[in-house]
């Protein structure tokens with residue numbers, strides 16, 4: 069693949085809830101032109117006609133794929149359709165950015181990965197949080213060693229969300245937290261254990277409590293729900309030197325670093341002789357860039373096309389996340405049994 073530097077013509081496929089955000093970001097991008105928007109539904113096409121007056125609106129994504137001027141497509145359709153649309157796009161030699169998760173099974177991800185390699189095209193998944201400045205900042209803090217050895221991480225992603233009936237809350241929300249954990253810890257979990265419940269639609273889990281054990285004896289817990297009176301996008305990391313909180317909903321202080329902890333000064337000789345010291349030092353609020361993650365993600369996709377370089381959220385990363393989701397599904401089906409990934 070030659071280095072491609074001219075303006076990229078982009079097609080967004082899927083203009084439901086998320087597609088308009090992608091279309092807005094592509095319309096604002098100076099290195100790209102949103103040439104097409106596609107959706108099967110008439111009402112969504114009408115909305116696209118109003119919001120994207122400079123783009124061609126179509127019902128048939130093959131109109132985009134057959135246009136030789138189109139460099140890349142950004143797929144934001146229902147999860148079950150990702151595989152076929154991405155496959156068709158790669159077969160038409162388009163670069164492909166697919167919304168999370170890349171596909172609905174690891175076999176499908178492997179097939180798409182092979183196809184992208186054969187056609188020398190960029191295949192990337194939209195794990196948006198890996199382009200989010202606070203998530204990147206936390207990763208830097210962890211890598212610097214200032215937090216010490218991580219003991220555990222807790223992530224919460226709950227709100228009164230759109231309850232889906234075609235796939236569950238794990239397929240919908242876990243790609244965010246699983247990709248964040250993978251990025252922060254640079255490891256895959258050893259095992260996953262999930263309990264969940266279908267409160268609205270029969271057999272569609274809408275609340276899930278996920279436990280994971282990582283190498284280095286790190287525990288992680290993820291709470292996901294479409295049924296909550298409040299919106300929480302919060303997490304905390306407990307290390308043996310420092311603790312970090314990350315609250316994605318906070319307008320200005322998304323990350324706080326606490327110089328806090330408990331140290332065991334002396335092992336007891338007899339019962340009752342434990343000596344602990346409690347550290348309760350400063351709280352530091354690091355400055356975080358105010359960049360829009362989705363914009364950063366699209367810029368990165370363009371960079372990868374232009375420089376023919378592997379994306380940060382490329383197929384290998386996408387496969388690890390889909391495998392974690394599949395393990396979570398298996399545990400859910402078996403009432404919370406541990407499912408080992410290694």
Ligand SMILES: NC(=O)c1ccc[n+]([C@@H]2O[C@H](COP(=O)([O-])OP(=O)(O)OC[C@H]3O[C@@H](n4cnc5c(N)ncnc54)[C@H](O)[C@@H]3O)[C@@H](O)[C@H]2O)c1
Nearest residue numbers: 082083084085086087106107108109144145146167168196
């Ligand atoms: N990164 C994020 O933060 C984020 C947030 C929300 C959704 N998403 C992802 O975006 C994708 C879409 O989610 P959504 O909530 O917008 O779903 P949605 O159901 O609101 O929209 C999907 C749209 O795709 C259209 N569609 C389906 N098949 C099509 C086809 N063959 N050709 C053209 N259009 C087709 C549907 O008509 C629908 O309008 C999912 O993969 C989801 O996980 C990502």
